[in-house]
Amino acid sequence: MKRGLYILFFLICSLGISQNQDLFNQATSLYNEGKFDEAAEKYLAILENGEHSAELYFNLGNTYYKLNEIAPSIFYYEKALLLNPNDGDVKNNLAFAQNMTLDDIETLPQAGISRFYKTVTSFFSFDQWAYLAVIFMILFVALYILFYFLAYAAQKRVAFISALVFFVFSIGSFIFAYVQYSDFEADQPAIVFAEEISIKSEPNARSQEVFVLHAGTKVNVLNQLNDWKKIALINGKTGWVPAEEIKDIKDF
Secondary structure, eight states, X not given: OHHHHHHHHHHHHHHHHHHHHHHHHHHHHHHHTTOHXXXXXXXXXXXXXXXXXXXXXXXXXXXXXXXXXXXXXXXXXXXHHHHOTTOHHHHHHHHXXXXXXXXXXXXXOOXXXXXXXXXXXXXXXXXXXXXXXXXXXXXHHHHHHHHHHOOSHHHHHHHHHHHHHHHHHHHXXXXXXXXXXXXXXXXXXXXXXXXXXXXXXXXXXXXXXXXEEETTOEEEEEEEETTEEEXXXXXXXXXXXXXXXXXXXXXX
16 A cells, blocks of 8 residues: 555656656747747746746746846846855846846945955855765764874874864864854845835835835845835845835745
8 A cells, every 4th residue: 555655656746747847848948939928937837836946947037037027037046046056147147137127236345354254155055064064074083083093103193183174174164054054044035026116114104215126126124014024225224115015035
């Protein structure tokens, strides 16, 4: 009975994968033919089937860019970048799409230490730093064990020093992984989808307008109260926006 259930589960999964692959191929063909609306429908159908991938989001971003719909284009490029942070094509196309937005928001200057930290940690994602920490720890243990079996003092010295170096690397990688993961959890990015939206000082429509944003602008969600979300810009400005006017990038 159990074996039959496993076989049935495998067949259902295989059918779903095959169906999504067919949809992906159809969408790509439609995109190449310039039928961007139809291509977008096929790609979105794959998302509705529960499949998510950097390639799928990248293609959706390209499709909406061709349709001159900048907000969804940036939204899907950003989602692709979350899944594949080092993809150069995604970064380039995202930059092109961001140049089409109306809001020009300057980044707050970073201190030297903060800038150095961002540069170092950006080489890998937090899970890659964690993998490195494990690898370095394994090397540390292996060299430390080897230290006891080597006969010559010079060899033991090299093994001991190398073990200490890998131990330090492991601890450093673990710290980078932890801090970067904490930053990732604290960061809740979203994209403005309204063509133009008034950002309020308080979570109600009657409060004072503090600034205006346009479609495609990236914000960070700080808090939510009922149907309003408190957002922050990279220049430090904050305000409240109706929740339906923005879409969370991490909402997979």
